[in-house]
Amino acid sequence: MSLRTRLSIATAAGLLAAAASVTPAAAAHDDWDPTGGNGNGHHHGHHDQRLYKGVVTADTLALRSAPNRGSQIIRYAHKGDIVKIFCKTGGETVKGNPLWYLLTDGTWAWGAARYIDNIGPAPRWC
Numbered sequence: 001m002s003l004r005t006r007l008s009i010a011t012a013a014g015l016l017a018a019a020a021s022v023t024p025a026a027a028a029h030d031d032w033d034p035t036g037g038n039g040n041g042h043h044h045g046h047h048d049q050r051l052y053k054g055v056v057t058a059d060t061l062a063l064r065s066a067p068n069r070g071s072q073i074i075r076y077a078h079k080g081d082i083v084k085i086f087c088k089t090g091g092e093t094v095k096g097n098p099l100w101y102l103l104t105d106g107t108w109a110w111g112a113a114r115y116i117d118n119i120g121p122a123p124r125w126c
Contacts, residue, residue, distance in 0.1 A: 067091025067100035
C-alpha cells in the first residue's frame, strides 16, 4: 500500500472520528418518519424524539450553532417550513421565550422556539 493511500485512509478516518465527536449521539436515530413510524411499520408513543416537528412562523429564521443570537448562523428557515425537532433547551430569551429547539434537518442547528410552533407534542428536554 502506498504512502499516499495510507495517508488518505488515515485522513478519512480522522475526519470521521472528528465528525462523530461533534455530532449528538442520537444522530444514529435521525431516521425520522413524519407518519410516526420507525421505518418498519411500528409506531411509537409521544416520547419518541423522532415525532417532534414544528412549523416556522418568522419570515426568515436564522438557525444557529448554539442557543443564543450571538452564535454562528448555520442556515436559514423560512415561514411555513416544517422542521424536525430533536429536543429543547433553555438559552437566550427571545421576545419572552427562553426555549430553543435543536433541529435535525440535514444539519444540526438551534432555532429560537419563539418562532417555531409545535406540530403535535412538545419536544423532550435535551
